[in-house]
Amino acid sequence: MEDEIVLRACRISRSFEGITAVQDLSIEVRKGELFGIVGPDGAGKTTTIRILSGILTPSSGEAFVGPFSVLKEPERIKEIIGYMPQRFGLYEDLSVLENMEFYAELYGVPRQTKKERVESLLEFAGLSAFKRRLARDLSGGMKQKLGLACCLIHRPKVLLLDEPTCGVDPLSRAELWRRLADLLKEGVTILVSTPYIDEAERCTRVGLMHKGRFLLVEEPEKMKAIIDLPVLEVVCEDGRRVVQEVGWMEGIWEATVYGDRVHLTLASSELREVVASRLDRAGIRPNAMRFVRPSLEDVFISLARS
Numbered sequence: 001m002e003d004e005i006v007l008r009a010c011r012i013s014r015s016f017e018g019i020t021a022v023q024d025l026s027i028e029v030r031k032g033e034l035f036g037i038v039g040p041d042g043a044g045k046t047t048t049i050r051i052l053s054g055i056l057t058p059s060s061g062e063a064f065v066g067p068f069s070v071l072k073e074p075e076r077i078k079e080i081i082g083y084m085p086q087r088f089g090l091y092e093d094l095s096v097l098e099n100m101e102f103y104a105e106l107y108g109v110p111r112q113t114k115k116e117r118v119e120s121l122l123e124f125a126g127l128s129a130f131k132r133r134l135a136r137d138l139s140g141g142m143k144q145k146l147g148l149a150c151c152l153i154h155r156p157k158v159l160l161l162d163e164p165t166c167g168v169d170p171l172s173r174a175e176l177w178r179r180l181a182d183l184l185k186e187g188v189t190i191l192v193s194t195p196y197i198d199e200a201e202r203c204t205r206v207g208l209m210h211k212g213r214f215l216l217v218e219e220p221e222k223m224k225a226i227i228d229l230p231v232l233e234v235v236c237e238d239g240r241r242v243v244q245e246v247g248w249m250e251g252i253w254e255a256t257v258y259g260d261r262v263h264l265t266l267a268s269s270e271l272r273e274v275v276a277s278r279l280d281r282a283g284i285r286p287n288a289m290r291f292v293r294p295s296l297e298d299v300f301i302s303l304a305r306s
Contacts, residue, residue, distance in 0.1 A: 004031040006158055006189050007052060012061030013212075014047050021047040022058070023212040029158075029191055034184055037193040038200045038300070039209030045193035046086065048209075049162045052191065053083040065158060082156035086163050088147030092136035096127050096146055099135055100153065107154035117153060125149040125179065141172025148179060159183065161192040165199065177202055197297045208300050215303040220296060227294040227302060229253065230269040234262040234279070235288040245282045246275050256301050260287075263298055 007029035014022045022044040029035045037045045050056035052063050054074045063070040065077045090099055100118045109117055122128045125145040130138070138146065144164055151159065161180075165173040177199070180190055192203070200206040201220050208215045208223075216223060236242050239257040246264065247255030251274075254265035264275065269291065276289060 006031045009063045012058040014059050033204045034190045036200050036203035036206045043209040044212040049160050053160050081158045082151035083160045084147050084151045090135045095132050097131040103150040103153045121149040141168040159190045163193050200296050210304045223299050224294050230266045231294045232264040233292040234286045236286045246278050
């Protein structure tokens, strides 16, 4: 069933020593979906995933994986999910193969199928040639791929990944996302958190998270449509100076620096000439000025500030 809900949280909250990490949060993830939780550090992403995986008890609310309550039936949950925290528990003194075999034993993989399953996942993760290498000698990206392979050893139907691409190089990031795309084709449902908003483009749906709440949950392309004001992109080496000169002007709703690019959300497209004139008087010569489609980061910043 296409719209079958396999992961659900109902108004969950969690506080730590009086500080609210997640507040009245609800989420539904459909079967076969890649759902992304996107937000900055401290937004509540890790707390949410730990609650959904049954590791952390919410202060209030309830969560379900399939028909099973995370609070009341944690053992049933473990059979269904694969959970990969930010720092996966690899044994540094064991080889890649030994780590895989350890997790196969831990999850009770039948002995007659264990070898085939381990070899298959090593091939899937691109680690077959490194199976004798100690985990401590792996690069950050290879450790993440090994962690993912270990999470998949018991064939989970739902995968929960907490910032799996943090601290790895761009090539390893791209490769990990290709692996996730392959898992989607196999029918695995995936919930992934990330601070990288560009990764949201790869998700079926996205929850933009800020201060323990979702600002918006929607498909990435539909998210971009919520900003119906023109966005002017100014390409300039000193983006911060551009913001200082024009960011305060009446009719400019948002001014955000992205490296050598500044996005200005305007009340009207006619303000383009006003901006150009102001920059010219200040001696700023942009390499380019053009109207662009709002990015997901534009959407997030606009919602967070409002």
